[in-house]
Amino acid sequence: MAHSLSARPPSLERRYRKDRRFRLYGLLAVAVALIFFALITGGIVFRSFQVFQTKEIVLPFTLDEKTYEGFMSRGFKELFPDATEEDLQNLSTLLSLGGQKVFYQARARALKNKISQDSLFFPLSEDALRLPKNQPWVNLLLEKGLIDLRFNTRFFTEADSRNPETAGIWGGVLGSFYLMLMTLFFSFPVGIASAVYLEEFAPKNRFLELIEVNISNLAAVPSIVFGLLGLGIFINLLHLPRSSTLVGGLTLSLMTLPTIIIAARTALAAVPKTIREAAQGLGASRMQVTFHHVVPLALPGILTGTIISMARALGETAPLLMIGMMAFVVDLPRSPWDPATALPVQIFTWARNPEPGFMSSAAGGILVLLGFLVLMNLGAILLRKRFEHKW
C-alpha cells in the first residue's frame, strides 16, 4: 500500500494523539501538586494576616494610677471629658482583656526605671471593635487619630494567654527548643553508637538481619504509638512528670532513634572499604580505624541525617499530646521537670479554641513553625553540599 509522504494512516494518528494525551496527564498531575502546594502555603499566609497586626490605642499612663480599672477610666476621661459613666464603661470594653497584663508590665517597668509618665499603646479587642453599639466611639477615635495599626511584636515575645490579642508564640518556641535539645541529647549519642556498632562491628549473621528489619519497621511506626509508649513507660511506670520537656524529649528521641540509625548507617557505608583497609594496613586497631578515620569522613552525612530527623521531630504533635502536653501552659519552663508546651501543640490548642481570633494566631504559629523547618532543611542541604565527598 502506498502512502503519500504527508499523510499518516489514521490508526497511527490515533496512537500519536493518545501519546500526547498521556503526556498531558502527566503534566496535569504535576500541576495539581504544585497548585495544592501554592494553595496550602498561600492559604496559611492569608489566614495569618490578622495576627501580625494589632489595632492599638494610645492612652496616657502615670504612676499615680495603681489599678488597671482606674487607669482605663482616667485615660478615657482625658480623651473624652464629657463622657458619662456609662460611656466610660462602654469605652473600656473596647480594650482587650489582655491589656491588663500590658498595664502591670508597664507599671513594673516604670517603677524600675523611675519614669512617672508615659503614653502607651494598648491592644483593642477585635470583637468589641466590631460591635455596632461601639461604632460611634470607634469612629470618633479614628477621627482623632488615636487608633493605630501596628505590627504585633507581642506575638513573638509573649507566651500563651486567654485573649488572642495578647497570646504569643514564645512559650511554644522556647518549649520546642528545649525539646529539641533533649531529643538531641538522648538520641544522637545512642543513635550514632548503635549505627557504628551495627555497621562496623556486628558480625554479619541472621541476628543482625533481624535487628535491621526491626529498625526499619520502627522507622515506619506511626508517631502516636511512640506517644503511647511514652505514656506507658515514662509516665505510668517511672512516674516522671507529665508534659515536661524531659518526658517529651525521651519520647521524641525514641521516635527519631530509628531514622538517625538508618541515616548514620548509610553515611558510614558510603565510606569506601579502601580507607578501612589502608588504616588497618598501617597498624590501626578496629576501634582506631573506625573512630579516627571512618566516622570523621562519614560525619557530614550523619549530621545531615540528624538535622533532617530533628526537623521531622519538631513538627510532631501526636506523641506530645499523649504525654499530656494538652494543658494551657502560661509560664515558661525553668527546668526539664517543669510543664512546658511546644510549637505544634500550641498551634493545635489555638486551632481548637472556640474563640475565632485564635485561628489567625494558629496560622501565624504555623508560619513560625514552617520558618524553622525551612531553616533546618536549608542548613542540612548546605551542609551536604559543602562537605559532600565524591568518592
Next chain:
Amino acid sequence: MSAPGFLILSALTLLGVYLGRFRVLKISKMPQNPAPSSLLKYYGIYVALWVFIPGFLVMMASFLPLFSGLSRRTFLYTMMILSLSGLVYGLRRTQPSFRAREAVERTFKLVLGTSACLAILMTLGILISLLSETVRFFTWVPFLDFLSGTTWSPQTTFGPEDSIGEFGVLPLFSGTLLITGIAMIVALPVGLFIAIYTSEYASSRTRDLIKPIVEMLAGIPTIVYGFFAIVAVAPLLHTVGQGLNIEISSESALGVGLVMGVMILPFISSFSDDALRSVPFELRENSYALGATSSETIKKVVLPAAMPGIVAGVLLAVSRAIGETMLVVMAAGLTANFTANPLKSVTTLTVQIVTLLTGDQEFNSPKTLSAFALGLSLFIITLILNMIASRVVQRYRKKYGT
C-alpha cells in the same frame, strides 16, 4: 543525685584520667619496669572508665521506681563509694605491661553493642506496654465483641452508671478505611502520573525543579494539613454541598480524604519514580524498536516491570495514611459512624486514641485501656503492611539485581 552528684562524678572521672596516666608514667620510668604497652592516654581512660561506669549506673538506677524509697543522699553516697573503689581498683591494675588500649577498646565495643540492643528493646517495650494494657482491657470487654462490634461509644460521664459503653471497633476500621480509600483515589493517579512525567518525559532541569517541591509536600507537618482542611477545604465542600442541595458534613470523610491524599502523594510519586527509573533501558529500547509510541511503552512495558516497586510505595503510603493522627484529629469527627458515605463524618482509630487519652485520666477504666488496645491494633496493622512492602522490594531488587 542530680546536680551535685553529676559534678562529683565528673570530678572523680577526670581525677581518674590524671592519676592513671601519672601512675603509669612513674612506674615505667623506673629502670626495671618495661615501657608501657599502650599509649599513656589509654591508661588514664581505663581508670576513668572504672570510675565513671559504676557511678553512672547508680545515677540511672535512681530513676527507677524500684528504688524510689531511698533518699537522694543514699544514692549520692553509694555512687561515691562505688566510684572511689573503682578508682582504687583501676589504679591497681595500671602496670606498664597491662594492655590498656585493648581493655578500653573492648569496653567501648560493649557500650556500642548495648546501644544497638536498645533498638530491639524499644520494639519489645512497645509490644510489652501495649500488650499489658490491652490484656487488662480484654478483662473488661471480650475480645470478639471488640473485633466484631459495630458500635463504638465508650462510656462518658453522662451515661448510665453501670454500663461501660460499647467497644466495637468495626466503625473505627471502616472510618479509617473510608478516609484512606478516598486518599488513595486522589494520591494514586496523581502520584503515579507525576512519577511517569518526571521519570520519562521531563528534562533533568525540570525534574530538579519538580522533585524538591513535591518532596516539600511530604515535609510539611501534618498539623498544617489539618489546619488547611478545617480552614479551606471543609467550608468549600460545605458551600459546594449547599449549591448542589446535598448535605455535606463539615467533618466529612471526603474533605479529610482529599487533604490526606495530597499529603501521601509524595510517597507514591517518589517510590514510583525510583521504580520506573530502575527499569533497564533495554526494555524500553526493545519496545521502541518494535514501533511502540512512548506512552504505549510506558503503559505496556515499563509500568508492569516497575509494578513491585510501585506496589511497595502504595503499601507504605496506605500505612502512613492509616497511622496519621493530627490531620484527622483536627478535621474528622468524633462520633463513630459505620458508613461508606464519604459525605458523612466518620472517626478513625487515631482520633479515638487521642480523644480517649486527653480527657480525664483514671488509668484503670476500660475507656483509657481501650486506647492501648487501639494502639496495639494500629501497630500490628502498620507492621504487617511494612513487612509486606519490604518483602516486595526485596524480591524486586533480586529480580533486577539492583
